Amino acid sequence: MSEKLEQAKIEYLEKLKQLKLIEAGIGTADLGVYTKYISATDEAEIERQAAQLVTDVKQHNSFGDVYRDDKVWRPFSD
Numbered sequence: 739m740s741e742k743l744e745q746a747k748i749e750y751l752e753k754l755k756q757l758k759l760i761e762a763g764i765g766t767a768d769l770g771v772y773t774k775y776i777s778a779t780d781e782a783e784i785e786r787q788a789a790q791l792v793t794d795v796k797q798h799n800s801f802g803d804v805y806r807d808d809k810v811w812r813p814f815s816d
Contacts, residue, residue, distance in 0.1 A: 751779060758788035
């Protein structure tokens with residue numbers, strides 16, 4: 739019985755992490771990539787880590803399309 743309980747707890751935490759990532763702004767296609775970076779087991783801590791992860795991802799993914807955006811940094815242009 740304790741194996742089933744432990745497995746249910748693991749599945750619950752995994753789904754909770756995914757839910758908090760979705761609520762924080764991660765798309766459903768990227769959940770598998772980012773879920774592994776949340777290590778907390780407490781609901782409030784999971785929510786905090788998800789928000790921090792999304793903030794970090796948005797900060798580092800600030801690139802733009804060179805062909806559509808004139809504000810994009812072009813290192814090899816004149």
